[in-house]
Amino acid sequence: MENLVEIRDLTIDFPLRAGTIRAVNHVDLDIPKGKVTALVGESGSGKSTLASAIIGLVSVPGKIVSGQILYKGRDVLKMDNRELNKYRWKEVSMVFQAAQNSLNPVMTIREQFLETARIHMENYDESAALKRISELLGYVRLEANRVLDSYPHELSGGMKQRVMIAFSLLLDPQMIILDEPTTALDVITQDYIFNILKRIHEEMGITMFLQTHDIAVVAKVAERMGVMYAGYLVEIGGIRDMFYNAAHPYTKQLLQAAPSLLDELKERKPIMGTPPDPYNMPKGCPFHPRCIHAKPICEEQIPQMVDVAPDHKVMCHLYL
Amino acid sequence: MDKPLMELKNVDMYYYKKSGLFKPKIPIGAAVGINMTINEGEIAALVGESGGGKTTIGNIVAGLLKPTSGEVLFEGKNIYKMTRAEFRKYRHSVQLVQQDSYASLNPVHTIEHSLVGPILSRKIVKNRKEALQKVKEALLRVELSPPEMFLEKYPHQLSGGQRQRILMARAILMNPKLIIADEPVSMIDVSLRIAILNLMSRLNREMNIAFLYITHDLATARYIAQNGSITVLYLGKIVETGRTATVLERPAHPYLQALLSAVPVPDPDIESRKRKLPLKSVDMPSVAKPPSGCRFHPRCPYADEKCSIEEPELIPFNGRLCACHHVETIPEWSYLE
Ligand SMILES: Nc1ncnc2c1ncn2[C@@H]1O[C@H](COP(=O)(O)OP(=O)(O)OP(=O)(O)O)[C@@H](O)[C@H]1O
Numbered sequence: 128m129e130n131l132v133e134i135r136d137l138t139i140d141f142p143l144r145a146g147t148i149r150a151v152n153h154v155d156l157d158i159p160k161g162k163v164t165a166l167v168g169e170s171g172s173g174k175s176t177l178a179s180a181i182i183g184l185v186s187v188p189g190k191i192v193s194g195q196i197l198y199k200g201r202d203v204l205k206m207d208n209r210e211l212n213k214y215r216w217k218e219v220s221m222v223f224q225a226a227q228n229s230l231n232p233v234m235t236i237r238e239q240f241l242e243t244a245r246i247h248m249e250n251y252d253e254s255a256a257l258k259r260i261s262e263l264l265g266y267v268r269l270e271a272n273r274v275l276d277s278y279p280h281e282l283s284g285g286m287k288q289r290v291m292i293a294f295s296l297l298l299d300p301q302m303i304i305l306d307e308p309t310t311a312l313d314v315i316t317q318d319y320i321f322n323i324l325k326r327i328h329e330e331m332g333i334t335m336f337l338q339t340h341d342i343a344v345v346a347k348v349a350e351r352m353g354v355m356y357a358g359y360l361v362e363i364g365g366i367r368d369m370f371y372n373a374a375h376p377y378t379k380q381l382l383q384a385a386p387s388l389l390d391e392l393k394e395r396k397p398i399m400g401t402p403p404d405p406y407n408m409p410k411g412c413p414f415h416p417r418c419i420h421a422k423p424i425c426e427e428q429i430p431q432m433v434d435v436a437p438d439h440k441v442m443c444h445l446y447l
Numbered sequence: 448m449d450k451p452l453m454e455l456k457n458v459d460m461y462y463y464k465k466s467g468l469f470k471p472k473i474p475i476g477a478a479v480g481i482n483m484t485i486n487e488g489e490i491a492a493l494v495g496e497s498g499g500g501k502t503t504i505g506n507i508v509a510g511l512l513k514p515t516s517g518e519v520l521f522e523g524k525n526i527y528k529m530t531r532a533e534f535r536k537y538r539h540s541v542q543l544v545q546q547d548s549y550a551s552l553n554p555v556h557t558i559e560h561s562l563v564g565p566i567l568s569r570k571i572v573k574n575r576k577e578a579l580q581k582v583k584e585a586l587l588r589v590e591l592s593p594p595e596m597f598l599e600k601y602p603h604q605l606s607g608g609q610r611q612r613i614l615m616a617r618a619i620l621m622n623p624k625l626i627i628a629d630e631p632v633s634m635i636d637v638s639l640r641i642a643i644l645n646l647m648s649r650l651n652r653e654m655n656i657a658f659l660y661i662t663h664d665l666a667t668a669r670y671i672a673q674n675g676s677i678t679v680l681y682l683g684k685i686v687e688t689g690r691t692a693t694v695l696e697r698p699a700h701p702y703l704q705a706l707l708s709a710v711p712v713p714d715p716d717i718e719s720r721k722r723k724l725p726l727k728s729v730d731m732p733s734v735a736k737p738p739s740g741c742r743f744h745p746r747c748p749y750a751d752e753k754c755s756i757e758e759p760e761l762i763p764f765n766g767r768l769c770a771c772h773h774v775e776t777i778p779e780w781s782y783l784e
Pocket residue numbers: 141143148150168169170171172173174175176177186187188189224340405603604605606607608609634636
């Protein structure tokens with residue numbers, strides 16, 4: 128299995144007045160080429176911070192404290208602006224968590240598309256670009272004509288999200304990062320978009336890296352799943368291993384908390400305890416205060432990542 | 448007894464979209480012929496496809512958008528015929544938690560500023576000290592703890608879920624009778640999602656706040672509105688409405704049946720075996736040129752000629768209202784084959 132992206136020992140801090148938040152903590156992660164890898168975890172666990180770093184973005188006042196992000200062997204963190212400009216959109220594109228944030232409120236969708244196309248497309252040709260854009264908008268079930276002439280405020284939340292998905296495909300990237308791409312979408316549109324993305328993924332061998340808290344979406348589209356907790360990657364493996372042989376106590380609880388129409392939401396158990404205070408991370412394993420299996424060593428030492436099966440790793444003292 | 452808090456009567460909302468410099472404007476019927484009642488202390492869910500008109504209706508109920516025609520009543524009074532004082536009271540009583548948490552918090556203000564400001568200026572509290580106290584309580588209520596840690600932050604320094612909870616706290620601070628929550632939990636992860644839904648139920652029980660819960664997620668709609676009502680929209684029109692338990696137990700409209708079938712299950716093996724959606728076409732028709740007759744007919748597996756000509760009305764069926772010509776003969780729905 129060839130990796131398109133290899134993240135090594137990545138640590139990202141946010142120094143704030145009240146203390147420093149370590150949003151990503153010594154993470155090693157491989158994103159295999161041509162596969163759909165999903166990253167799940169509760170709010171604030173660091174999914175978006177990690178994902179944005181892959182396209183060389185860290186929001187202010189974030190600092191990369193350690194590590195490398197290798198894309199086809201090249202360290203993204205060492206690229207200069209010119210290299211980054213070539214790499215973003217064309218090699219790796221990203222659909223951000225809040226689409227509205229990336230759309231300019233005073234420009235129509237057409238103007239925004241064309242601007243990006245002009246900057247990034249080789250041999251830019253307006254009519255060809257428009258044709259491509261209309262086709263992509265059709266993929267995401269939007270009426271190209273009306274949407275192109277609209278300003279962002281004239282579109283619904285889900286429509287803006289779909290515009291961003293279409294946008295991300297504009298330059299035929301090798302990989303797309305989708306950060307909560309369907310949170311604003313109903314299930315029929317979701318189903319449709321994931322089928323399209325799957326088809327694009329299969330036909331063009333595009334690599335997908337998806338961040339979501341919706342476990343059901345992961346079950347539907349992903350081939351590999353990683354779980355983040357408090358900035359750590361605590362478990363990663365193939366989708367069936369993760370769902371049917373989850374190793375980490377947190378992963379097990381996360382799966383049990385997933386709502387399903389097949390049973391009563393009432394019976395779903397929210398994960399015990401409260402998320403960790405980012406300013407005061409517990410010593411030892413970050414999950415130990417909420418873990419029913421915690422042993423004395425868990426309070427002392429951060430566990431190493433170990434293999435529990437081929438291509439299935441976990442960071443937990445139970446397996447050491 | 449059910450006492451109506453908000454009512455929409457024959458409400459239409461048309462947006463007019465310019466199609467070119469000299470071309471006529473195209474009307475977009477984002478909400479058409481809407482009749483809806485939210486009772487005091489009730490939880491009402493509004494569900495439907497992206498672009499179906501949910502946010503539009505939410506904004507009309509909140510008084511932020513004046514409908515093209517029809518009446519909007521608060522405690523029996525038309526809000527557009529109110530005195531200024533009455534209107535002000537209505538606007539305090541009905542709070543909107545918006546879908547887009549980035550846009551609804553001012554990026555250059557701290558959370559403290561965004562929360563303390565409104566309750567001071569609207570004289571809900573006497574002074575700054577009291578305001579700060581109330582804000583801290585509200586933050587604890589939405590489980591942002593310790594509150595001090597969030598007060599100094601700017602919106603971009605919070606995760607999506609944290610921002611959504613800030614908005615819920617801001618709404619509670621106004622002592623509302625109704626909170627319109629537009630996709631309040633879609634950005635939040637599962638365990639917090641249940642926590643927020645439980646929080647909404649608690650506010651509903653303890654403070655008798657009614658909720659209009661706008662969502663595309665049927666599982667959470669069923670959960671939160673289990674004792675309330677549900678209204679299903681399709682292309683700006685209501686296709687089915689009634690008590691949540693009745694409607695979701697035996698969904699009658701083919702669109703609602705398809706919507707339920709599309710809900711993914713957190714199980715990869717079931718997902719890979721699942722049948723295709725019971726839809727003839729997945730393409731969503733244009734709201735600017737809605738299909739003739741029943742708006743759903745081009746996608747409906749049961750549609751016949753009548754459906755393409757005659758528009759169905761909402762009629763009583765099995766304890767709810769449903770707008771479908773063939774509701775009597777459509778097979779009962781089940782999740783798995
Ligand atoms: N620009 C920033 N300034 C300060 N803190 C930040 C910033 N961006 C993120 N953080 C903090 O870093 C942590 C991780 O945030 P991140 O947005 O990566 O989480 P997430 O897993 O994507 O959460 P969600 O599911 O809610 O989107 C959080 O504690 C968050 O408050």
